[in-house]
Amino acid sequence: MLWACILLPQLALDGVLRRHATPDEPLVLVDGPVQRRVLRAVNAAAKAQGLRAGLPLATAQAICARFATVEHDPLETTRWHDFLAAWAYRYGAQVSRQMPASLLIEVEASFRLFGPWPRMEALLREDLVALGFRHRIALAPNPWAARALAGVHDGLAITHDAPLKQALGQLPVERAGLPPEAADSLRRMGLRRLAQVYALPRAALGRRVGADTLDQLDRLTGTLATPLTCYQPPDHFESRIEFNYEVGATGQLLFPLRRMTGDLAAYLAGRDGGVQRFVLRLEHERGAATEVPVGLLAPERDGGMLFELARGRLDVVQLAAPVRALQLIARELPPFVPAGRDLFDVRPQQAVPWEQLRERLRARLGDEAVHGLSVHADHRPERAWRDHGQSAPAPPQPRPGWLLPQPIPLRERELRILAGPERVESGWWDGDVRRDYYVVETAAGQRAWAYCPVGEREGFMLHGWFA
């Protein structure tokens, strides 16, 4: 077996730069606690300004006036790592991302497909350049050696044990993937290169640096084989049905759709998950496929309901061309939390459960037309609710069920004050409000919520209605 190691020396930074509009301007990644922010990585332009990784942010700001800072996000880095693993998977059946910031691919088995090493290496590099990731690549008979050699010699390819031994001998001790304490200890004994270490009597060495270090030394030479955890492509649901006839109306798709949603439900049940979004792809003879996304407010897995939703979406699709195949792809498979059902559910047969009604409305009227209301903690009434997001606990004050989008003058003469004034003075930081609110009753007996300027009792502005 031959293993290629792709080392990604600035994975986090490359991931950020990919999505950055001006990657040539100075940019740094920062992390660390708020009191002591440290540069984690810097791009070339920032380096030219004298910035370097490890510098405290405060010092960096003193050195260089202008540079962009991006918060280092380890999760994002992990996602890029996954992304690249998925890419590497096409080059070999054994791919591992077990070692940080590197990918290991068993390539010998793939030579038949992609050609011998220099050619395959070129393919890998071409792809990585196109993807925008800096990299170093080395080839060795075992993954551990490949990883270590990639760190010191980009492009090195060793296929036999004898040259491997020689290359390893030249390896600096601290680059050999040894446990850090052991590497430190060896370095402090004056041992700089692995050849010096391999020359020491094994027992005496083992006593001093421990079994872990001996193991790693053996893994590098290949005398110890430790299996790597191999990468598995992510699981998601995909189902495709090809028609041997042309389907001209969406109504004809309902039958296959019911089966596919049923399969999806079964699959979801099997992995004890739900689905929050899936896509129907209607493939045509020519031209791009029609994509029909189906989104839900919360994860679901009831087959009937999934079908209803998909059908609602499908109903409004105008078919531009006949359909030759139908595909259902579900990638977002979050955990499913079942709704609590009462043991003695007395719901009449015809009534639609609230969730289902909500989803049906959304499907029919569009996503934008149906949304929830959530309470936002702010004393200013117009900012006290939002149409999305986490809801805060409702405030104790009585508030009207219907708040006007804009307050309007309340022209009614015969007002009876039921309560108030309730004084609201808040929001000086982004729009101060100073009002006295009253609950008033109009001549017609409606209860209105109206305000006037602080300390006054005229010029009422109507802001809402109580039910």
Add this chain to the structure above:
Amino acid sequence: MSLPDYAELHCLSAFSFQRGASRAIELFERAQQQGYSALAITDECTLAGIVRALEASRETGVRLIVGSEFQFADGDKCVLLVESGQGYARLCQLITTARRRAPKGSYEFLREDLGETGGLLALWLPGAQPDESEGSWLKERFPGRCWLAVELHRGPDDAARLASLRAVGERLSLPLVASGDAHMHVRARRPLQDVMTAIRHHTTVAQAGHRLFPNGERHLRTRRALSAIYPPELLAESVEIAQRCTFKLEELDYTYPHELVPQGHTPTTWLRQLVEEGVRWRWPGGERDAWRKQIEDELALIRTKAYESYFLTVHDIVRFARSENILCQGRGSAANSLVCFVLGITEADPETSNLLFERFISADRDEPPDIDVDFEHERREEVLQYVFKRYGRDRAALTAVATEYRGRGAIRDVARALGMTPELVGELSSTLDRWSGEVPPSDRLRERGFDPDTPLIRQVLALTVQLIGFPRHLSQHPGGFVISEHPLTTLVPVENTAMDGRTVIQWNKDDLDTLGMLKVDCLALGMLTAIRKTFDLLRDSGRGEYTIAGINKDHKDDKPTYDMISRADTIGVFQIESRAQMAMLPRLKPKAFYDLVIEVAIVRPGPIQGDMVHPYLRRRNGEEPVNYPSEKLKRVLERTLGVPLFQEQVMQIAMVAADFNGSQADALRRSMAAWKRHGGLEPHREKLLAGMLKNGYSREFGEHLFEQIKGFGSYGFPESHAASFALLAYVSSWLKCHEPAAFACALINSAPMGFYSPDQLLQDARRHGIRTLPVDVRHSDWDCTLEPERDARLQPAIRMGLRLIRGFSEATAKDIMAARKQWPFVDVADLSIRAQLDRRDQALLADSGALRALAGHRHRARWAIAGVEPQLPLFPGSTPETEAIALPLPTRGEDLRADYALTGTTLGPHPLRLLRPRLRARHYLASNELAGVPNGRPVRVAGIVTLRQQPQTSSGVVFLTIEDEFGLTNVVIWRRVVLRQRRVLLASRLLAIEGHVESEHGVRHLIARSLEDLTPMLGELDVRSRDFH
């Protein structure tokens, strides 16, 4: 229609931290304007702000009611008001109990805490849904002394709320009273109050939501507004309650402890006896008449003021320290007292300095004296523990310090509360000095990329101005004690500190002053530790027995010492070691003790800003005639050549020339200290000028003098203080001059202290011809030690101690020392086993070179220790390895790096010596070659940056000290260069400087024109600069 009377019974001040948004004085002024009958300050479970409230009450004439707000751990809030002295003591006890059971800064108020409640009144503050059982429970505890407080703040339906509370009151037969829950004095403080709420909840105002108050009603509302909200009988009830509360803080019965007096003596007679003993001890040959007279005057005044016990207490503490061989010395104004001198509290000899007793105690100033005593910093804890033990924990406690918001902290908290990102907050706060009391000027903001005209920045600045000076939290004063005859908790609440087993009272020093309570300051001074350790080393090595008093007496006016000082060869010496001091020494050339007193005082912002330094130096060097405005003033100013340098002289001038009496002069001194912040010098100016005119001084002279006084500002140094410091400066200089090895050794053993690192102290010692020996497990103790040289005329060598190994623990060092005492170590295994070293200890010893004698060079030592196996108890001894192992020899660079990384210093060649050939090739001069360079000639110098300093007053100039193998070079970098080469300046450790030399009076500076970073030449050398900003 006349407005109804009202007394606010529920009001928080700034001492309800991050809640109350107004200071006591603001609240009282507002209450006065609005014609309130009285104002209760009811900070949450604290009386920390009550003395400020008392002062405000005195100033405004609005009556203060003492109280506190409590939140039951399991229920409603209530306010307790003090009706009588008995109630006050109970309140203190309640707060103490609730605070003591919770961690610092918080409290836990339990129902069982309310036992006897006589003398206290209770206001029940029911929640949104009144829980009647709560009300009836409280009523039971406070029979006939409990009210239902109605607090209406323009909520959704105040009328309904009032009606429901009325019904509750009727059912429980509880009387109702109006109160305001005031958090600020005026509505305009709403933004600050919101910001405080956000700070308290660690969030932003935008995200604080309902934790903010819905409106600004919680201020001291006008009586007109109140009359529109509350029924008249509820307002009238507040005044009724206020009238019941007759307690005044002035009634507090504070008594100084009595027990220090032996049987058959009164404090007066006992003090007299101690003083007479002291007189005989200080002046075995008899005292001068003038001194006897002053002692009698002082004793008479002490008697009138009944301060005897206080002097006895301080004497007792000092006596204890002496008996334990802990060095101590009084400082500050107490050095003006001969009584303190003969009691051994202070050392300032009347022979050599001028004493002004009024500065210490005055007859008509009703303010207790203040004796501050310095102790060795490492042993002060023993003194504190002695005081606790002597008086008991219930009668002695440390005073508090209310940490106040300064510019940087304030702007940081405000900016954060307004939602600025951490980066911007950091950037914004860096526009301010740490201690600055003002907001940054606009150009400073622009420099940092902020637009001062945006609404956000304007808001930040406006709120920062308001927040500056607000108390933040209570912490402990480092050594201020209050001692009382009766348990302290009857006088003031006591709370926990962050330190285990420590408690503090809730008042600070000024509060105690206001209430006439006595305090003793036990401060910590590193130099005393170093001096005592020098004495110990000298005694133990048979080089002599010394004391501070002995050196001052027997080795007075030592010429070699003064020559050394005049050369500015003062690294490590007390006070005169800073760069500014060292620059002044060759100009002043001290020759006698009094010159040192002046030296200590003159390098201060006060004399510098008052433009007194140059006139003094000119007169001293005979470049300007010395003249005096009058014969009388000549006596005052003669010792400083006609230029006033000390606070005392300003007071004396006022007394001599303008007929001030002692107390008026002291009042002048106080205003001098505070005028920059509060103004208030004008009345003194008029009085001073009038008095001087009357005595025949010209108006011009008067004005000039007054300007000098102003320049003094808060930075003037009292002569008594300078004299106390000069004593230590002289003693430490004498030791450095005559026993440099012991002195350097002791300084390192007292680290961290002073300006210099152990490395710099060792380099200095070596430049003075003292041998330094490396750390070695066979010889090194924890501390550095002295090893005699074969030639007894030489100074002993300094053996580096294990304490110099970074990260090494004292306990391990002690284990090594103990094991070594039994028999010498055979090899590394023997050492490891007998001294029970763990892997980390072994590694540190190996890398630091301490195992050289046992195992060879560092690499071999590492190999050896790595092979030591943990010992099994049953099988002592290990099988020795027979194989010979070849390990490479460490290079000189590697050794140097390891030396610096492990011990922060090297005994091998200075890194610059290794680099010298390369530097020479690039035409760099060494520091010792600068002496011969004429002024203005361009030169290039390189060195390791040891100090960067950018004083606040320097308008952008940076002072730098660089070091090479020959010594230190002082560099001045003007603003222009700083701006241009900021990056190089901040990031370099090895710095090359092109510039020219400027020297005057033997003071040499290198003026930089351009800088170059040579750090890469150092490799990984661990050379750390100590940055001061």
